[in-house]
Amino acid sequence: MSSAQPLLSAHTIxxxxxxxxxLENAGTAITAHFYERMFRHNPELKDIFNMSNQRSGRQQFALFSAIAAYAKNIETPEVLAVAVERIAQKHTSLNVQPHHYGIVGHHLIETLRELAPDAFTPAVEAAWTEAYGFLASIFIGRESNIYANSKAQKGGWNGPRDFVVKAKTAESDLVTSFVLAPVDDGPVLDYQPGQYLAVRVKPEGADYWEIRQYSLSDKSNGSDYRISVKRESGVQPGMVSNYLQDAIHPGDHIQVMPPAGDFFLKSTHTPNVFISAGVGITPLISMLETLAAQTTVAKHNANPLYFLHACETPQQHSFAGRIRELEGQLPVLKSFTWYSKTHNEGSFHGLMELAPLKATLPVTDGNFYLCGPSGFMKFAKDQLLDLGVAGERIHYEVFGPHAEL
Ligand SMILES: Cc1cc2nc3c(=O)[nH]c(=O)nc-3n(C[C@H](O)[C@H](O)[C@H](O)COP(=O)(O)OP(=O)(O)OC[C@H]3O[C@@H](n4cnc5c(N)ncnc54)[C@H](O)[C@@H]3O)c2cc1C
Ligand code: HEM
Incomplete structure (x- = not known):
């Protein structure tokens, strides 16, 4: 966000x-009303939003909390710059377009009017309409840049592109990798290790397209992409992850959006520590593969690398063999594993306790990358802070709407 943005009047603010x-007090009622209204009038948006969430009654509060956060910082929008970048990246992976902002804004205003008719005076409506338009213009501007940039790069494109599954490989009991190449045989956009792409599929029986993000799990190579998908079970099996695992095979086609995301390596000139649990390993193995391929790291033992991973059992440990192989090749790499349900030689048992590694980890000069369930990342982050790692050296990705740890 730059100061060149048109400013809102003091009255509006x-x-x-x-x-x-x-907004803050309305709670779940406002979100439910908003989505119900929007999907009734504009069912085409069901092709963009996660309809599994809507069906299960789980709602996305992210949009409303972002709007409330924006309103709180309305005089200093630069405070929200990091959030705007993250959301704009997510939106472009969903192929959100400028005209969608008018639709969302309309249903937002109508929701406020319908749920709080007394408070929603013409002056309040005018102020919110102006403020929403201001916020929308910030997103539309940044997203246009991302789309233009993506199109201009070698192998770049916008929106859904047809890919063919070149390979499908089980990485563990729960996680399966898919190598995807464009059906048109053209090159693909390079990406930063840590970024994700979105796949767009219509599983049999589904009424709408479903879009889900998956982190790229290998280094960028200009010709294909690898993603690694965990089978989500539970009360109701995850729609897309199970579809990919069960129904998508080598030779099948799926649609892919260009890579996006603001979680990637900050520096190759510091020690780097990768800390993951479960399928959270995917963006971090991409970072590790990228660094491993850089001859400076491999040949000159440049900067230490630490790969820390937690999961339940060796059978659920994705990429275990590859990590061991890289550790054998790279003197700078040390890996540590925690299994919560089994005792195994050469690994820790239980939760990932970091205090015993205090003397080993680069607590003063390393960058630390976390990915896994939010509870796990909070547990790891709190320990890192206790060990003396500075907060700005801790970076993380949430496999869902972003949350502060
Ligand atoms: C940036 C980013 C990167 C990601 N990277 C990866 C990755 O590398 N690998 C990976 O596997 N995933 C990744 N994800 C997660 C992925 O996008 C999907 O969210 C995941 O695959 C689940 O999608 P699904 O369609 O299978 O589940 P959904 O159908 O969307 O359901 C989500 C969850 O809710 C549960 N559920 C569904 N319906 C109900 C119901 N009626 N009642 C109760 N619970 C219900 C499901 O069991 C599931 O656990 C990433 C997400 C993001 C945002
Ligand atoms: C100013 C307006 C908007 C704001 C403030 C906003 C905010 C957000 C935020 C905070 C997230 C979560 C990002 C994350 O951390 O993962 C999000 C996700 C999302 N946004 Fe927006 N958004 C806006 C407009 C739109 C529009 C116009 C569309 C398209 C119709 C859209 C579609 C989505 C979708 C589909 C998701 C993913 C979550 C889901 O599937 O439910 N948003 N948005």
Whole structure:
């Protein structure tokens, strides 16, 4: 966000700030009303949103909390710059377009009017309409840049592109990798290790397209992509992960959006520590593969690398063989494993306790990358802070709407 953005009037700012509690206090009712209204009037948006969430009654609060956060910082939008970048990256992976903002804005305003008719005076409506338009223009501007940049690069494209599954490989009991190459045989966009792509599929029996993000799990090679998908079971099996695992085979086609995301290696000139649990290993193995391929690391023992992973059992340990292989090749790489359900030689048992590694880990000068369930990442982050790692050296990715740890 730059100071070149048109500014809102003091009057608008005052009204928006005074009505923030309207959004904050409305709770789940407002979100449910908003989505119900939007999908009734604009069912085409069901092709963009995760309809599994809608069916299960789980709602995405992210949009409303982002709007409330924006309203709170309305005089200093630069405070939200990091969040805007993250959301814009996510939106472009979903192929969100400028005209969608008008639709979302309309249903937002109508929801407020319908749920809080007394507080929603013409002055409040005018202020919120102006403020929403201002926020939308920031996103539309950044997203246009991302789309243009993606199109201009070698192998770049916008929106869904047909890919063919070149290989399908089980990495563990739960995780399966898919290597995807364009059906048109053209090159693909390079990406930063840690970024994700979105796949767009219509499983049999589904009424709408479903889009899900998957981290790239290998280094960028300009010709194909690898993703690694965990089978999500539970009360109701995950729709897309099970479809990919059960129904998609080598030779099948699926649609892929260009890589996106703001989680990637900050520096190759510091020690790097990768800390994951479960399928959270995917963006981190991409970072490790990228560094391993860089001859400076391999040949000159440049910067230490640490790969720490937690999962339940060796059978659920994805990429275990590959990590061992890389450890054999790279003197700078040390790996540590925790199995919560089994005792195994050469690994720790239980949760990932980091205190015993205090003397080993580069707590003063390393960059630390976390990925896994939010509870796990919070557990690891708190320990890193206790060990003296600076907060700005801890980077993480959430496999869902972003949350502060
Ligand atoms: C940036 C990013 C990167 C990601 N990278 C990866 C990756 O590398 N690998 C990977 O495997 N995943 C990754 N994900 C997660 C992935 O995008 C999907 O969210 C995941 O595969 C689940 O999708 P699904 O369609 O199978 O489940 P959904 O159908 O969307 O359901 C989600 C969860 O809710 C449960 N559920 C569904 N319906 C109900 C119901 N009625 N009641 C109760 N619970 C229900 C499901 O069991 C599942 O656990 C990433 C996500 C993001 C945002
Ligand atoms: C100013 C308006 C908007 C704001 C503030 C906003 C905010 C957000 C935020 C905070 C997230 C979660 C990002 C993350 O951390 O993963 C998100 C996700 C998402 N947004 Fe937006 N958004 C806006 C407009 C739109 C529009 C116009 C569309 C398209 C119709 C859209 C579609 C989505 C979708 C599909 C997701 C993924 C979550 C899901 O499937 O439910 N958003 N948005």
């Amino acid at each position: 005052a009204i928006v700030k005074s009505t923030i509690p309207l």
